[in-house]
Amino acid sequence: MTTQPDHPGPPAPRDEAPGDHIPTCYRHPDRETYVRCQRCEKPICPDCMRVASVGHQCVECVREGNKTVRHGQAAFGGRPVTTPFVTWTLLALNVLAYLAEVVNPARVLNAFAMSADAVYYGEWWRLVTGAFLHSPPPSYWHILFNMWALFAIGPQLERLLGSLRFSALYLLAALGGSVAVYLFGSVAVGASGAIYGLFGAMFVISRRLGYDMRGVLWLIGINAVLTFVIPNISWQGHLGGLIVGALITALYAYAPARNRTAFQLGTTLVVLIVLVAAVMVLPPLVSFAG
Incomplete structure (x- = not known):
């Protein structure tokens, strides 16, 4: 009689197929x-x-796939904006400058306010710094109105234009206002030139996108009247900023689809060069005439 062993030995080896490797x-x-x-x-x-x-x-496959993905853009070029960091940064800079005025208004204004004669004699930084200063205390309405306007329309414009184009719009409108003060005014402070540039931008964009423009026209009209009715307001800075802001936005909004970014960059540089050249070539007309 045959019996099974209690502990069978290892199974007989089998041949491993070529595709069985781990x-x-x-x-x-x-x-x-x-x-x-x-x-x-x-x-x-x-x-x-x-x-x-x-x-x-x-x-590698993920990297190759990302190359074929078309990333979203703002309405007129540039990266899409979820959080309007440029708007908040500009608000913070204006508020910080005002706090410096609260501490020492005479020193800040004497060194950084927009002054046509001072710019003519080499203090060119006033063309920019003057646009971040406002009427010093006890006057608060000036900075409150400008910052309210920036808070109200800045984020929307930044999302439509993209952060870089919005930055260029704001700074060139501010510069345009300062250049107008340099040529036809004397001394001024305030972000009003830049804010009026945003008003002009809203008008151009509303027209380009087919929006109802009546609200924008009322906004511009009321502020234009206030510019000439309220004393001690720099109409030069307001109109200069309005014109430059509308011009820059038109160049962005109506740029040809082909080579749009190159066109926008090129025209931005042209506007900047024209504004700088106006200050370098021309004297402050009104100030020296007086």
């Missing part, structure tokens, strides 16, 4: 893995996996 990550050959890229089917370890719409992909 797969390893294509980037890390020392790591076993049974997960494959959904696009190229290369084995990938957890460090090389990237979550895709379906399953996982390897690093």
